[in-house]
Amino acid sequence: MKTMGLMLVFVAATACSTPAGDKNLNNTNDMMTNKGKEVSGDYSLATFGGGCFWCIEAIFTRLNGVYSATSGYAGGHVSNPSYEQVITGATGHAEVVQVKYDPAVVSYLSLLEIFFRVHDPTTLNRQGADVGTQYRSAIFYHDEQQKEVAQMVKERLGSENIWDSPIVTEITPLDVFYRAEDYHQNYFEKNPNQAYCQMVIMPKVQKFKSMFEDMLRQD
Template identity: 60%
Template structure:
């Protein structure tokens, strides 16, 4: 979806705190919001989504400048900073709300998502097949304020230290050329 000079990517890769922390560091990304998408009720709460009964995934909406970073590169970062071969889980987080998913906003995004997924599948980076869902975007519900900028606001929490920071280290090593200066 285009928004003036920006586009929007909606991505789920497990806990949105990790995904948000990574994309906040990507050059060309203007804004990252944590929220919920892909479910069957309006305005879900974290507690409702965490139950696994709403059908929503924890996602981030990434507002990015395509003249600085392409949608394909956004997706490469997405795929390589989580395990896209795990069905409905990432690490200790288990349930459909933690599924690996790309919600595409346009037919062009769908095509790019399928191409990137197929390219990475052929590259055999992972031992197991990629199970990332590619689905049409319908609605995004912003998560509660305490979920926004989670790492920045909670950097001393054990989850941040043991889970988020190692993912950021991995991202920074893999995508050094794409870090904000």
């Protein structure tokens, strides 16, 4: 029990953070302005904030019909922010994941259902030990149709009293999506034995697999 307690303290202290030695690796962002009108062809885009982006990315990459899940920043007032800036909470940005998906295989409605179930949408500016506005629950819609569907799902789930507290997820238009530094991309896949990955991300991934088994990628 003492060992587990120490591990929990360590995870809380290092929540969704990268070792200092890694912070200078590829520490550049590529700005991507992904609004609804730019979604075309055989794919669509969806952008979600649900706490540490490592967690949400690890889940959506396992979903059938998803081409990619990219960790990044959105919703703030600072252009081309760095991770070090975002984690201070002073930029207004949230850690988000932008999902590129095939709407013929998986619908935006399904993405929303998964999003709400794999994080706690009732805790304001917090997911577990990750605390701050950068970890807020948020849906950044790309067009009016996404906005309407998001509002509908939020209202429906709220009325079902699934959680003890009301949903606080914000629904706001996406202005600019900034891709996070390279070392954040596919973090769970690259660092499966890291403490945060084992104790925080892995349980979320297992929960997702259990709840949405029929929607998992087969490759």
